[in-house]
Structure formats: structure tokens, C-alpha cells
Amino acid sequence: MGEPVAFRCLTCGRQHAPWSVDDVCPRCGPVAGALEVEYDYPYLSRRLSRGTFAESRRLSLWRYEPLLPVSEKHAVPLRAGWTPLYACPTLAAELGLGALWVKDDTVNPTASCKDRGTAVTVAAARKLGRAALVCASTGNAATSTAGFCAAGGIPCYIFVPRSAPRAKLAQLVAFGATVFPVDGVYGDAFQVAVQAGRRFGWYNRSDGMNPMVVEGNKTGAFEVGEELRCDLPEFALVSVGDGAVVAGLAKGFLELVRVGLAERVPRVYGVQAAGAAAVAHAFARHQEGKPILPAREEAETVADSIRVDRPQDALRAVKAVAKTEGGFVTVTDEEIVAATQELARRTGVFAEPSGAAPYAGLLRLVVEGRIPSGSRVVLFVTGSGLKDPEGALRGVEMPEVIPPTLDAVAEAVEG
């Protein structure tokens, strides 16, 4: 039912036959040539109802197979998606909101939302008969690719800048990935990964290259839609690095409307660190009618998963967010650090700094009046605090040692 009708280039508009191109439009190249997977929406509107998904017994993103480009029969075993959506009525009331939900994507198989894009991309690789995957990333996308390839017994090749931390490299190696630390920065690793993928026929899962990644990422929006019986909130916030996650989320909400399951989309807000805000800057240019495509910018933030100097999926992110009439907001590292602790303390969800950034963005949008009181809001928490304990734990005050006696406890408790 979900067979794509075209892979359309976001810049030149050319409609490539589905599966005739692996990653980007050959004419427009990386970033500019991002492809969007299009379906026969009128047909899907007639075939789909809210019950279609509610009746599904699948406890993963594959419950949305009718709106995905690949069938579950090609998927590897790891269970991505169908993660919890937690209502936070007390927090909502304190912030003057009508409702607040936290979508906890930290409980995906490799502990980040990247598993959504990976699940669909790896399934597509199997459908296409590709022998291996390639991914350039230092973080969650690489880990996710390595984990899913391990589960499927598929070789994978990971390119990272030589500065990548030892613990992250070692986890990739444990998953059996072939890891290439490249003598250069992230951009060099990205380029070599593209070249090697083309030379050896490896299917590319790097953010921004492969439209399948966004097809997986959009399922987070479907899940929110299903859980809220398609009565979508007015705002959805998610952190932005390369841009593939926010692009997917916005596409998912937009598709729910296109197939007639929801009335209107939430305004999707991308949250970036003030020190690593290339996509936010591109969005501002877009609003002024200027060219979107970002040059490399300095990128420095405590939130390493969104520390991106040249975002590979900026075009797609900006266009998708604009379609939802959403926007971007930037937050300082101090706000991100405070949000990480506040989110853990108030909801029990322990996020990495980038995962908690949307909470910081929410506070700012509420204070600035950009989110009016009474609004219903969903925050996407993209990655686990266990991914980056040092980052997640900055600013935590350590407790004092006490003697092993009840009196010492009583004194501490009763003051």
C-alpha cells in the first residue's frame, strides 16, 4: 500500500522514479539535492482510517507500514519506535499550558531516535539487495547503524573524524562495524564515506544523504498522532543537528493531514544551541527570502549530538519546518544544562543534553509569548543521558558523605 510514487528533488523539483536513485539528486548533489519520498496520498486517504493503525499488533514503527516505503519483511529484528508518550499535567499547569507530553525516544534499541531512520534504511538496503551499509557520524547515527547491521548480520562501514572519543569508537567496534577514523574533520569523513559508498555499492545511511532516513524519522509524528487519537497538539519541539530528525517529524505530521487522518499539523519548532545554530540561521535567511544553503559555521555546545558545523540536511529541515508554520529557537548551554536536570527531576526521563534542549526551548518560547498559554505541546526527547554522562551531569551538586548512623540521617532529614 505504501509504495512510493516518486523521489522528488527539493531544489530542482525533478521527480525521480522510486529506487532509481539511492541518495541525493544527481543534478543538485548533497544538501541541495535532498530527495523527498512521495506517495499516492489520495489513494492512501481512501484506504486508511484511524482504526488501521489502532488495530495493529506490531509494537514498532512497522505498525505504520502503509505509510512507509519498505515492508517489514525486509526489517532486521531490533524493535525501533512505538516509544512511550508521557503526559506531564503538573508541569503543564506550572507553565500555563493546556497539556504537555514528553515523547521518550531514549528507549529505542540503541537509545536514540536515530534507530527510526536506521530501521527503515537498513530494511531498504535489504530490499535493494545491497551487501553493506556506510555511515559518517561520530555519534548516535553511527551507533544505530552498527547495532542494526549487527542484528541483521550485515557488514557496515563507519567513518568518523579522528577526534572521535574512544568510548564511542569502541562501542562501534563491539557491534562488529568496520570503523575508519579519518585523519581530518567530520566533513572529510562524510566525503570519504560518500565516495567509498559509491565505489563499493554500500548503501549510505548518513543524515542528509538518504531519503529513507527521513521516512523512518517521520514515524515519531505518527506515534504521537495515534496516541492522541489524531487530535494533534499545537506545538512540537525537537532538537536539531544535521536536520534529519526535525525534517522527518514535520513530514510525519504533514502526511497525517495529507491522508486525512488529522485536521491540522502542530507548529514544529527546531531547537538549536546558540553556539551551533547553522540550521536556525538558514531558516532565518529563508524567512527573508534569501538562499537557505548553509556554509560551514563555528559549532560549540555542551550538547554534542547537535554540535554540527555544516548541517547535511538543512534544506529539508528548513522547508519542512516552514510548511508547518513553525520556527526555530536557540538556547544557551546554561539553559540546556539546567533543562537536562529539570527534565530528569520532573519526568524521570534522563536525556543527553541535546535530548533535553527542547525543554529549554519550551521555557524560552513560553516566556517570549511565542507559545501562548493554554497551548498543547509535545517535546521529543531524542537520546539517552547514558550516551553522554559527563554532558548530562554538568552542574550537578554532589552530596556530602555521612557517618553510617541513624542519627546522622535524622540530622540531615530533620535539619
Place this chain on the structure above:
Amino acid sequence: MGEPVAFRCLTCGRQHAPWSVDDVCPRCGPVAGALEVEYDYPYLSRRLSRGTFAESRRLSLWRYEPLLPVSEKHAVPLRAGWTPLYACPTLAAELGLGALWVKDDTVNPTASCKDRGTAVTVAAARKLGRAALVCASTGNAATSTAGFCAAGGIPCYIFVPRSAPRAKLAQLVAFGATVFPVDGVYGDAFQVAVQAGRRFGWYNRSDGMNPMVVEGNKTGAFEVGEELRCDLPEFALVSVGDGAVVAGLAKGFLELVRVGLAERVPRVYGVQAAGAAAVAHAFARHQEGKPILPAREEAETVADSIRVDRPQDALRAVKAVAKTEGGFVTVTDEEIVAATQELARRTGVFAEPSGAAPYAGLLRLVVEGRIPSGSRVVLFVTGSGLKDPEGALRGVEMPEVIPPTLDAVAEAVEG
């Protein structure tokens, strides 16, 4: 439907009225006085069928509410349980097994199986109107307690030995727990926690103290039963520290038989590190008709979550394993390190060393012929490798840096 009929002492046999005692039998004290929650099994047999659970829309351990002592209405939002069960046909064939499954409890809300016991214990605290929780632990149980209390807005008090690692303390503090590093070893922290809990009315979630913990832990067995349509495997393996997890698992399988949903229980095997094998030793004494209760033993292993010198739930663990006609197996640190990598590489499940120990135990039991060829086996993976990256990554060979050129990649790939 699941209202308990008694809390029975495993040593003196006295049947306490349900909820009349919080933790251990007052006559027999800690460890010896472990209480078992008993239900009206004949009644449950008449009321339950396999369809009872299959029809449930609850995507958490609360789908088994009819076999739990507390109702979901008392639960806090975090979604514990109903974790994936992955079939591993290739690995099974290589090991000469009839089938092999991996139960991935790393995707629980705080990334370990401890969330099962915590979910039920915190719900019980709310049912009983207790104002706070207390837990002594340096590891997963403490994190789990702090996370669930954060989600429920419930104060919690965590007692740890002063040697507890900074990162673990800081995560507890981030969850808003009041943390007491005690000037002493784990046993001192445990004692003070018991005393303080009694003095201030805090409900105790420490392993071995509260029968609610085991009631939560048993749901892992229910899930395996449901997924395999109650055609249970012949063997189930899980790592053992204090003993509460293996005790819960065995009780869960036994209850499936007692309520008539399954024909026979798997033999449950506890897996311990050779250097921290107090429960295995207690089991050996039990087999020889000697007293079970363990003294403190030296405990040294790479698998820090099962590095337990005086197991607080040994009696319950030994009795439950014996009832399933299972046993214990010990594995070396070398075997655990190798298993951690092999499990990640072959299944995509990245476990902490204690979580991978059952895979090491499996290899040993197969080699020793204690698990016959053709057997169907389930491994419980109890905690995420992200909990202990250093431990999980021992022995990983790091890759070499290459120049940022396609030629360099080609040389590495084509040799």
C-alpha cells in the same frame, strides 16, 4: 483479581496477612525472613486464559495486572516491561540449539530490568500511602528507584557506600533523589537504609527486603510466556547478584504453571561471575542439604552489577531456582568480556557485562553438556552497556587512523 492472599515467610512458613508487613518476616529478619506473595491460584486458574493477556492494550508489565499485587491505577507514568524478545536462529543453529531468544531488558525506562521491581514497588508505596521510598544500592536499583520517584513526584532517599562512582551519584542527584554516601561499605549503607526507612516510614525498595520487587521482576517470565504462546523453552538463563531478579523470573514461570497457562517451567539457571559467586555457593550447599544462608564472601569481577559480597536475596533465589530444577553456573571475567562483545556483534544488543554474562553461561552449559543439543533457550539481558561503557568495552581492539582518501579505504577494504 490479583489480590494476594498471604505474605508467606520462606523460613518459618508463617503466613502474614497481605500488607500487614512491609518487607521481611519480623521473626526471621532480613535474608532469612524473605516473604513470598501468594495468590488464590485455583481461582486465578478458572479466571485466566491465554487470551486474557493477548487482548490487553497495555504496553507495559501492567498487562499482567491480574497476577500482580497492585493495580496500575497506583503506578507512575514510566513504562516498564513488555520489552522485546529477539529470536536468534543463526546463533541457535551454530550452538546446536533448537531455538535461542534474547530478552532485551536494556530498553526499560532507566535501561535495566530493575525497573520491573521498581514499578510495582513504587505503585505499592502509593497504594499504601507512603510518603517516600528508600533504597540501598550503588547501581541499577538505585537509578531505577530515583527515576520512578521522579516520574511520580515522590521523594526518595538513596544510600550508597562512599566509594560509589561520581557518575552514578550524579545521575541519582539529577533525578532529584536525596543521596547519602555512607562512610562505610555497602552492608553499612544497607543497614542504615533499613533503620532510616523504619524510623521515617519510607517504603524500602532494596533488593531482598521487599517482596514487591520480586513481584515486578516476575513479569519478565510472563512476557516470555506470552510471546511464545506459553510453549516455554527448556532453559532460561539470567545473571545473579543479590538474587532478586532470578528469584522473580523463576516465580513468574512457576506461576504460569500454577494458573494453568503453561505445562512446565524452564530450568532456570543463575549465572554468576567466578569471583563473586556467593549465591552459587549457597545453591551448592542447598543441594547437599546444608544451610543456605550465605556469609560475606570476597567479590571481584568486571561485571559490577553482580559484584555482591553478601547477597540480600540469596534464600529466595536458591529456593526458586531449585523449584524449577535449574541450577547455577559461574563464568570467568574473560568469558564475560568476550560474551559482551559477542552478544553485541551477533544480536545488536549492547549489554553491560552482567547483562551479557548469561551468554557466557550458555556457552559453558552447552560445552559441558548440561544444556543438551536441540534445547530451546532464553537469555535475559538485564542491563544496558551504556551503564558501564568501560566494563562493556574491555578488550575491544581500536581501529587505526587512515588518510581521508578513497584509495586508503580501498586498500583497507580490498587488502
